[in-house]
Amino acid sequence: QFSLMLSIALVVLVIFLFLRRFWPTFIASITVPLALSGTFAFMYLCHYSIDNLSLMAVTISVGFVVDDAIVVIENIHRFIEQGEAPMQAAFKGARQIGFTVISMSTSLVAVFIPLLFMGGLIGRLFHEFAVTVSLAILVSGFISLTLTPMLCSRFLKPEAAYRKPGIFVRACEQSFNWLLGHYETGLRWVLLHHSFMLMVAFLTLVATIALYRAVPKGFFPQQDTGIIMGTTDAAQDISFVAMAELQQKVARIVLDDPAVATMASFIGAGAGASTVNNGRMFITLKPRGERNVSADQIINRLRKKLGGVSGVTLFLQASQDIRVGGRMSRAQFQYALQSGDLDELNRWSTLLVDKLSHAPELKDVSSDQQTQGLQTMVVIDRDAAARLGVSPIAIDNTLYDAFGQRQVSTMYRQYNQFHVILEVEPKYLLDPSSLNQIYVRSTNGFQVPLAAVAKFKPSNTFLSVNHQGQFPAVTLSFNLAPGIALGQATEVVERAVEELKMPSTVLGSFQGTAQVFRASMSSTPLLVAAALLAVYVVLGMLYESLIHPLTIISTLPSAGVGALLALMFCGVDLSLVSFIGIILLMGIVKKNAIMMIDFALEAERHEGLSPRDAIYKACVIRFRPIMMTTMAALFGALPLALGLGTGSELRQPLGIAVVGGLLLSQTLTLYTTPVIYLTFESLGQRVKAWRRQRRVQLAPA
Numbered sequence: 287q288f289s290l291m292l293s294i295a296l297v298v299l300v301i302f303l304f305l306r307r308f309w310p311t312f313i314a315s316i317t318v319p320l321a322l323s324g325t326f327a328f329m330y331l332c333h334y335s336i337d338n339l340s341l342m343a344v345t346i347s348v349g350f351v352v353d354d355a356i357v358v359i360e361n362i363h364r365f366i367e368q369g370e371a372p373m374q375a376a377f378k379g380a381r382q383i384g385f386t387v388i389s390m391s392t393s394l395v396a397v398f399i400p401l402l403f404m405g406g407l408i409g410r411l412f413h414e415f416a417v418t419v420s421l422a423i424l425v426s427g428f429i430s431l432t433l434t435p436m437l438c439s440r441f442l443k444p445e446a447a448y449r450k451p452g453i454f455v456r457a458c459e460q461s462f463n464w465l466l467g468h469y470e471t472g473l474r475w476v477l478l479h480h481s482f483m484l485m486v487a488f489l490t491l492v493a494t495i496a497l498y499r500a501v502p503k504g505f506f507p508q509q510d511t512g513i514i515m516g517t518t519d520a521a522q523d524i525s526f527v528a529m530a531e532l533q534q535k536v537a538r539i540v541l542d543d544p545a546v547a548t549m550a551s552f553i554g555a556g557a558g559a560s561t562v563n564n565g566r567m568f569i570t571l572k573p574r575g576e577r578n579v580s581a582d583q584i585i586n587r588l589r590k591k592l593g594g595v596s597g598v599t600l601f602l603q604a605s606q607d608i609r610v611g612g613r614m615s616r617a618q619f620q621y622a623l624q625s626g627d628l629d630e631l632n633r634w635s636t637l638l639v640d641k642l643s644h645a646p647e648l649k650d651v652s653s654d655q656q657t658q659g660l661q662t663m664v665v666i667d668r669d670a671a672a673r674l675g676v677s678p679i680a681i682d683n684t685l686y687d688a689f690g691q692r693q694v695s696t697m698y699r700q701y702n703q704f705h706v707i708l709e710v711e712p713k714y715l716l717d718p719s720s721l722n723q724i725y726v727r728s729t730n731g732f733q734v735p736l737a738a739v740a741k742f743k744p745s746n747t748f749l750s751v752n753h754q755g756q757f758p759a760v761t762l763s764f765n766l767a768p769g770i771a772l773g774q775a776t777e778v779v780e781r782a783v784e785e786l787k788m789p790s791t792v793l794g795s796f797q798g799t800a801q802v803f804r805a806s807m808s809s810t811p812l813l814v815a816a817a818l819l820a821v822y823v824v825l826g827m828l829y830e831s832l833i834h835p836l837t838i839i840s841t842l843p844s845a846g847v848g849a850l851l852a853l854m855f856c857g858v859d860l861s862l863v864s865f866i867g868i869i870l871l872m873g874i875v876k877k878n879a880i881m882m883i884d885f886a887l888e889a890e891r892h893e894g895l896s897p898r899d900a901i902y903k904a905c906v907i908r909f910r911p912i913m914m915t916t917m918a919a920l921f922g923a924l925p926l927a928l929g930l931g932t933g934s935e936l937r938q939p940l941g942i943a944v945v946g947g948l949l950l951s952q953t954l955t956l957y958t959t960p961v962i963y964l965t966f967e968s969l970g971q972r973v974k975a976w977r978r979q980r981r982v983q984l985a986p987a
Contacts, residue, residue: 288925289345289925289926289930289937290341290344290345290348290925292925292930293345293924293926294318294348296921296922296924297315297318297348297352297918297922298311298315298318300914300918300921301314301315301352301356301914301918304458304913304914305914306455306458309437309441309442310359310363310442312441313355313434313437313438313441313442314352314356314359314434315352316433316437317351317352317354317355317426317429317430317433318351318352320425320429321351321422321429322347322348324422324425325344325347325418325421326344328425329418329421334418337414338607338608338937339411339415340414340418342926342940343415343416343418344422345922345925345937346419346867346870346940346944347419347422349874349919349920349921349922350423350874350877350915350919351422351423351426352426352915352918353426353915353919354387354391354427354430354434355426355429356911356914356915356918357386357387357390357430357881358387358430358431358438359438360910360911360914361379361380361382361383361911362376362378362380362435362438363375363438364379364907365378366442366443367444372439372442372443373439375438376438376442377435377439380435382888384431385884386881387430387431388427388431388828389825389828389829389880389884390427390877390880390881392828393824393825393828393873394423394874394877395420395424396820396824396873397817397873398416398419398873399816399817400813400816401415401416401817401866402416404809407805407806408806408809408813411608411862412866415866419870462910462913465913466906466909466910469905469906469909470906472957473905473906473956473957473960474902476960476961477898477902477960477961477964480961480964480965483957483958484961484965486954487958487961490843490844490954490958491843493843493847494843494846494847494850497846497847497850497851497854498846498850498860500854501850501853501854501860502859502860503773503859504771504861505610505772505799505800505802505803505806505861505862506606506608506862507859507861507863507935507939508582508766509581509604509607509935509936510574510581510582510935511604511605511606511607512570512573512574512581513570513604513605514569514571514584514585514603515566515567515602515603516540516567516568516600516603517564517566517567517615518532518533518553518564518565518598519563519564519598519616519652520563520565520597520599521563522561522656522658522659522660523563523658523659523660524597526554529553529562529565530553532595532597532598533553533598534551535598536551536595536600537551537567539588539592540567540592540600543584543587544577545571545577545584546571547571547572548570549567549568550567551565551567551568552566553565561656561749561750567600569602582604585603585604588602589602599652601616601650603618603765608936609799610799610801610802615761615763616650616652616654617649617650617651617652617764617765618764618765618799619763619765619772619775619796620761620764620796620797620798621761621762621763621779621794621797622754622760622794622797623635623638623759623760623762623788623792623794624754624755624793624794624795625758625792625793626757626758626791627791628751630791630792631758631759631792632655632657632760634786634788635653635655635760637786638762638782638786639653639655641782641785642762642779646767647775648764648765648766648767648770648775648778648779649764649765649766649767650763650764651762651763651764652762652763652764653760653762654752654761655760656748656749656751657746657747657748657749658746658749659746659749660744660745660746660747661746661747662718662743662745663742663743663744664685664721664736664741665740665741665743666678666681666739666740667741670739671739671740674728674734674738674739675728675730676726676728676729676734676739677729680726681736681739681740684724684725684726684727685724687708687709688709689715691707691708693706693707694706694707694708721736721737721742722735722736724736726739761797771859772799772800772803772859773803773807775800776804779796806862810862810865813865813869814868814872817869817872818842821835821839821872821876825839833969834887834966837959837966838876838879838883840958840962841875841876841878841951841954841955841958841959842872844875844950844951844954844955844958845871845872846871846947848946849867849871849942849944849947850946851946851950852945852947853939853942855946856942858938858939863937864939864942867939867940867943867944868943870944871943871944874944874948875947875948875951878912878916878951878955878956879955879959881908881911882901882904882905882912882959882960882963883904883959883963885900885903885907885908886900886903886963887900889904897964897967897968898964901960901963905956905960909956912956916952919944920948920949923940923948924941924945925941926938926941926944927941927944927945929941
């Protein structure tokens, strides 16, 4: 909520710095609450709720819901400065800019069309995000074409009607004029050096592909939600009492950490633990303002403290808002092995755990393999038992009476009832040597020592055998070392599996979050291609041209380069959230090209200008609204990029991608778009000339 309010304040400040008057700023700013109110109303009709993803969508929408209003206001104000009455200027300006607004809004919504119809986990997660952003865009477009012109006709006045501007206003105007002058100088230079700028555009595309291959890839950002989950693991032959003592020792060390507020600790079967040698801990950290370290730093600090505790190991992982899969494990990511041969499965899983434990990219490598439990086999000497009159059923009943917790009676009271359990004293349950003190009643009434008719053979056994589907399975779990992305970790695991050369009877696969990550990495390039195709089709229908949509789409590689460079500079993985930020960036960046090309086409048709003069005039006149809309979108995403509040790590990559992409694309597209426009115009003229010549040649004599 704080990020949302800060975004609104920054966007209003940007508008005021460019427009420098109260009423233009008010008219543009009123679009924000109205657009957000309309978005919330439609969200209510769609039965959506305010959660992390929808609130992230609303926050990022603040930066570009004002774009349409800014363009309309700037165009109307330009006609007012030319001497038109405010009412006539509103009609004329809205009519001239209406197609541009429709093009920007529909093409921005088109970016999310593939996401709206995408299936699988990614589609389910981001469907609400895509719908929320699309609703905000459509509502703001409607407001910009209806309410905004009406308010402009009532409250906008020419600059001459205001009193002499103050020092601040004059300084802002002089700064903008200085920037515009330098841009015109650079624009004239690039229009004379087409080949150089085309090479820059081509290298930008190559750099986008190269950076995509090089950037570390993850699934969801690692969050600090203030909660850490822990799993304790002790020797498989440990008793309940000994495990309780070790759990208490670990709990005291955890509670002594200055960043820990409270903790819940328990052992025994349940909550993902099926054996006595495992325990669970739920650790609540102090609010972020009261601690100067993150959850991951606290985990690393506790690892060092708990390294000196012998007999037990504590595996820690920070709790996440979005977690895939219901399988409980000691670490955040899983890799499972399956086989019909249990012995072969245990052998290869042990080798794989040992190999992965030496990988520096992985931490807390472990498995749910439980093969070292202790058991004592009571082997009956049937000859001795028959000679002494002891039957096997008597031995079985005696052992069950001693150790099986047999219910022998029920005591009834007025309001309750109690089960009476038969067993030996607790002190005889701690050691298998107590079997030597067990006596069995023979058929002739004598008490015969169990040791006289049986031998005791200790051995190892399975404490538990887990299954995946119908086959036995061992799940290996691991966390990531600091600075390592999930994509790098999965490559390490796959390389280790290949080096071991497991037999075909042992099958391995990622599970949970790692499994969905692998699937998402194969589908994200298709998502970008589908978004580009959707934008091209929509723009092609709007412009009734195959060439102009290509000019607009040519601006997108610069946005990709900026976003990927920003992610790498900030040390952030290319996760699903940052990837959605790049998809959103595709819709924002092409607005610059749409504003230029729309004006250039109109200047060619109505003023008779050449393509070169038309695009030059379009770039100069549209420079102010392009700068305003870009800065508004940039500062609207800035609170997300700063990562304010608990759990903000989930939203931060989206803000970083948008801010970084806008910074670089703003510089490049202002120069590459006019060059590419002229190149395609020249190509189009050549094609038309060739067709005319072809028709003349084919015409009958």
